[in-house]
Amino acid sequence: MYKIIFSLILTLILSEKALSLSYNQAEVESIHSPDSRPCTFLKLKNVAVADATIANSPWFTIPLDHNGHDVILSILLTAYSTGKKINVVTSGTTKCSHPEISSIHFSY
Secondary structure, three states: OHHHHHHHHHHHHHHHHHHOOEEEEEOEEEEEOOOOOOEEEEEEOOOOOOOOOOOOOOEEEEEOOOOOHHHHHHHHHHHHHHOOOEEEEEEEEEEOOEEEEEEEEEOO
16 A cells, blocks of 8 residues: 555656756747736747647746746846856746746856
8 A cells, every 4th residue: 555655656756857847058038027927938049839738839937926036037137148058947837828947057
């Protein structure tokens, strides 16, 4: 019985990780302030579709209530203004109808 429960929990954890995506050595194309939705929007150069489950959308989001929103936005603005490349990781979920960014960092 414990093996079954452990297997189910492990499957759920791995499934969520499998849904997240990573974009390495990416360049920021556009940053859009929140509109009527509570998210900041981001587009990366040469990424036509941010997530295959959302057809024809190149946009990513950072929810305003994300713990790291201001830090992520600061890194994005720095990367955009300097041309520095970043790595972007999505959470595997959507916010404001687009893939949610869980973290970013500068590429080295």
